[in-house]
Amino acid sequence: MKSLIIYYSYYNKNTEKIAKILADKTNAEIINLKETNIAVDLDSYDLIGFGSGVYNESLSPILYKAVEG
Helix, strand or coil, X not given: CCEEEEEECCCCCHHHHHHHHHHHHHCXXXXXXXXCCCCCCHHHCCEEEEEECEECCEECHHXXXXXXX
């Protein structure tokens, strides 16, 4: 199964730490939205996970924008 984790982590990078652990355990590719603007063919993945810190009682607007495409 081909897996991908897309995340945005800014303040304490706790989301990044968790994303890296999950990627390591599941052999998933990982994308940090803070560091990249690359286009990804999501259809080529069987499983996609998303992660974000909580900012003003909501997930990151950057993550929402990436998901909406």
